[in-house]
Amino acid sequence: MKSCASPLLLLLLTVLAACGQPEKPVSTAPTAPPPVPGPDLSALTDSNAAALLTQYGQNYPASEVILHTRLGDLRVKLYDDVPVHKANFLLLARKGVFDETVFNRVVKGFAIQGGRSDHRTIRISRYHLPPEIGPRHFHKRGALGMARYDDDQNPGKLSSNSDFYFVQGEKLTPEQSAAMAGRKLTPAQQRTYATQGGAPSLDGKYTVFGEVVEGLDVIDKIAAEPVGTDKWPARDVDIKIEVVK
Template identity: 80%
Template sequence: MFSFSWPALRYGVLLTAALGLGGCNQTPPPAETAAPAAPTPPPVPGPELTSLRDSNAVALLTEYGKAYPASEVIVHTRHGDLRVKLYDDTPIHKANFLLLARKGVFDQTVFNRVVNGFAIQGGRSDHRTIRLARYHIPPEIRAAHFHKRGALGMARYDDDQNPGKLSSNTDFYFVQGEKLTPYQAQAMAGRKLTPEQLKTYATVGGVPSLDGKYTVFGEVVEGLEVIDKIAAEPVDPYKWPKKDVDIKIEVVK
C-alpha cells in the first residue's frame, strides 16, 4: 500500500484546484467558421472545344488568333522546360495550339510516342477529361520552315488515308534527328533544300525526310537538351514511355 506525505498530497490537491479554476475562468473559443469557397476562375475565352468541326475550324481559329494573339509558350516536363516560338505565317496551327494550351487540354496529356534519334510526339493521354470534337487543320506547309532539330510540327495520318495532308488537332511533335552531310540531307528531303537549310542539317541536325509533308509551325529556342532526355526514356513496344512524361504548357507572350 502506498502512502503520500502531506505536503505532496496538498500540492496535488492545490494543483488540481488551480487547473479547475483556470478552466472555469477561460472564455469559450469562438465557433469555427467555414473557410470561404475559392472563387470560380473566369472562363477561358475562345470557342467551345466541342463546337469545332472541319467545316468551321478555320473561321473560328482565325478569329481567335486575331483576338488573342501570342507567340511564345513554355512546355514544362519533369526533364526540364522547352521554350517555344510559334510562327506567324502558320496562323491556323498557331491559334489552335494556343487555344488548346489555354483551355488546359495539353495539361492532361503526355509524350505518348518517343523514337530516339527521330522525334518525340505528345498530345494524347488515357486520362484526359476535357472533351473536344474531332476536327483537322488544313496544311500550312512553308518552304522556309523545315524539320531541323527542335522544330515543332503537327502529326497527321499518312497520304493513303489523308491525301490533303490535314493535320491532327492535338498530336504535335518535336524533332530530334541527327546531323547529316549536305548530300544525305538532300537525298532524304522531299523537296529542294536551300544552302542555309543544308548547312543547318549538317551543323544542328534534323529529319529532312519530313520536309514538305507535315506542317512546321514553331521551334524550340531554349531547352533543346530536354528533347534528348525525353527521347532517351525507356519505351514499351508501342514507343510509349514506360514512365509517363507529363506535359504542362504555359502561354507566356
C-alpha cells in the same frame, strides 16, 4: 439628469453589447475561375476550324510558350506565318488540354511526340487543321510540327488537332539531306541539317509551326527515356504548357 455611471461601467456595457452582436456568416464557397475565352472545343469541325481559329488568334495573340516536364523545360517560339496551327496550339494550351497529356511516342534519333493521354477529361471534337506547309520552315532539330493520321484517307495532308512533335533528328551531309527531303533545299538549310541535324524526310509533308529556342537538351533527355514496343515511355513524361507572351 446627469448619468451617475462610471466610465469603467460604460466601457464594460459597450463591450458586452458588442459581444452580443451575431457574427455575419463567412462564405466558404469557392469562387469559380472565369471561363477561358475562345471557341468551344467540342463544337470545332473540319469545316469551321480554320475560320474560328484564325479569328481567335487575332483576338488573343501570343508567340511564345514554355512546355514544362519532369526532365526540364522547353521554351518554344510559335511562327506568325502559320496562323491556324499557332492559334490552335494556343487555344488548347490555354484551355488546359495539353496539361492532361503526355509524350506518347518517342523515337530516339528522330522525334518525340506528345498530345495524347489515357486520362483526358476535357471534351474536344476530332477536327483537323488545313495544312500550312511552306519551304521556309523545315524539320531542323527542335522544330515543332503537327502530326497527321489516316494518310490513305487524307490526301489533303490535314493535320491532327492535338498531336504534335519536336524533331530530334541527326546530322546529315548536304547530299543526304537533299536526298531525304525530296525537294530543293537552300544552302542555309543544308548547312543547318549538317551542323544541327534534323529530319528532312518530313519536309513538305507535315506543317512546322514553331521551334525550340531554349531547352534543346530536354528533347535528348526525353528521347533517351526507356520505351515499350509501342514507343510509349515506360514512365510517363507529363506535359504542362504555359503561354508566356
